[in-house]
Amino acid sequence: MSAVNAIIDVKELQQLIELVARDRDQQAFSQLFEHYAPLIRAYSLAREPGAYLVADELVQEVLVKLWNKAHLYNSAKANANTWIFTLARNCRIDYLRRNGRYATEVDPEDLYDSLEDDSADPFEATQQKKTAQKVREGLKQLPVEQSQVLAKVYLEGKTQQETAGELNLPLGTVKSRVRLALQKLEILIRGYGQ
Amino acid sequence: MIQHHPSIDRLIAFSAGSLPLSQSLCISAHIEHCQQCRQDIRRLNHIGSTLIEELPPSPVPDALKQAVMERINQIGPRNSEDTAAPPGSGDVPRCLRSLLPAGLYNIPWKRLSPSIFGAKLCTDVNGSKIEMLKIKAGGQVANHNHTGEEITLVLEGSFSDADGVYRKGDIIFRNCEDKNHRPIASQNADCICLTAVEAPIQFTGFFARLLNPLIRRSHYSS
Numbered sequence: 024m025s026a027v028n029a030i031i032d033v034k035e036l037q038q039l040i041e042l043v044a045r046d047r048d049q050q051a052f053s054q055l056f057e058h059y060a061p062l063i064r065a066y067s068l069a070r071e072p073g074a075y076l077v078a079d080e081l082v083q084e085v086l087v088k089l090w091n092k093a094h095l096y097n098s099a100k101a102n103a104n105t106w107i108f109t110l111a112r113n114c115r116i117d118y119l120r121r122n123g124r125y126a127t128e129v130d131p132e133d134l135y136d137s138l139e140d141d142s143a144d145p146f147e148a149t150q151q152k153k154t155a156q157k158v159r160e161g162l163k164q165l166p167v168e169q170s171q172v173l174a175k176v177y178l179e180g181k182t183q184q185e186t187a188g189e190l191n192l193p194l195g196t197v198k199s200r201v202r203l204a205l206q207k208l209e210i211l212i213r214g215y216g217q
Numbered sequence: 218m219i220q221h222h223p224s225i226d227r228l229i230a231f232s233a234g235s236l237p238l239s240q241s242l243c244i245s246a247h248i249e250h251c252q253q254c255r256q257d258i259r260r261l262n263h264i265g266s267t268l269i270e271e272l273p274p275s276p277v278p279d280a281l282k283q284a285v286m287e288r289i290n291q292i293g294p295r296n297s298e299d300t301a302a303p304p305g306s307g308d309v310p311r312c313l314r315s316l317l318p319a320g321l322y323n324i325p326w327k328r329l330s331p332s333i334f335g336a337k338l339c340t341d342v343n344g345s346k347i348e349m350l351k352i353k354a355g356g357q358v359a360n361h362n363h364t365g366e367e368i369t370l371v372l373e374g375s376f377s378d379a380d381g382v383y384r385k386g387d388i389i390f391r392n393c394e395d396k397n398h399r400p401i402a403s404q405n406a407d408c409i410c411l412t413a414v415e416a417p418i419q420f421t422g423f424f425a426r427l428l429n430p431l432i433r434r435s436h437y438s439s
């Protein structure tokens with residue numbers, strides 16, 4: 024998939040989500056299912072290879088949530104893929120919570136709710152679009168050793184400590200690979216002490 | 218102005234969804250006050266979404282699609298519960314809404330010492346204890362060393378220790394290397410904090426040592 028195609032795709036996907044929100048359009052929803060379900064299934068399998076039932080359950084939860092929350096999606100705020108990622112991540116936490124691997128008292132949605140607060144800021148929206156673009160282009164060009172670490176953290180849900188253990192590396196090496204990657208993706212802008 | 222932020226490593230783990238609840242709660246309460254960190258997390262979220270987009274798609278069984286289509290058919294028209302969640306009551310961060318339903322000013326405090334009050338919220342699956350802590354204006358927490366990490370988030374008022382002053386929204390991480398950590402609330406107002414403590418902390422000094430077995434209930438009794 025070329026970068027140009029991917030951008031067109033994102034716009035189409037955004038329109039489909041808007042159709043679901045406005046008209047409860049099942050045809051549009053069906054197209055969204057075709058696009059996202061196999062990716063969400065792959066996301067779940069990255070964390071638990073071979074756990075197909077878990078993966079199918081996650082697909083169901085995320086897609087039903089997409090249907091229920093489509094009206095809260097705002098294409099000026101976030102691109103469609105990033106919005107779906109946040110739904111999938113929250114559903115993953117919720118799954119872990121229902122299975123006793125995460126404390127039960129708090130709804131994961133409540134943890135990430137305040138990220139919606141700056142939606143009225145057009146400057147911030149422009150910045151985020153730039154970052155999304157930069158990450159999309161930059162991720163492919165990262166050295167494998169850097170993208171591998173990001174994949175462990177984001178897809179497999181590993182801590183940096185667990186990542187270091189699995190790759191047989193000192194924790195400091197993992198941390199510095201993450202930092203280098205963030206610098207290249209222009210995510211690390213302000214200075215971080217520790 | 219918020220001066221004390223989580224490290225980028227914690228923000229990444231928060232964005233990826235791999236932080237334990239105890240830490241997530243403190244970071245979530247911090248970002249509600251901190252636009253800078255919210256911006257960073259939104260940026261970090263693009264990593265997750267781009268990585269998912271580039272995964273080799275895993276074919277979905279037809280039956281699964283049917284099941285999902287049936288489920289959405291049963292949902293029917295949108296009900297009003299689906300609108301955006303209401304803000305917390307009083308100054309309670311949204312992530313604490315369900316744990317502090319009566320708000321920040323109606324917490325059932327337990328007196329731990331003349332100047333320290335605590336209220337337990339929950340325990341994480343990893344054993345970390347999540348508590349609210351109130352230090353009366355000018356009050357001081359007893360000397361204590363940590364055996365595990367302690368995370369503190371200031372929700373009201375301010376406190377200081379040997380390393381600095383911490384105000385509303387500031388997040389502070391302390392571990393066992395931080396010797397004799399002794400927070401003191403500012404003179405003009407009570408200080409209310411959210412805290413997550415990994416493992417019991419130990420009080421130092423002769424009398425405190427005698428007290429240690431009695432005070433395991435809360436981390437801050439003195």
Ligand SMILES: [Zn+2]
Nearest residue numbers: 222251253254
């Ligand atoms: Zn911050």
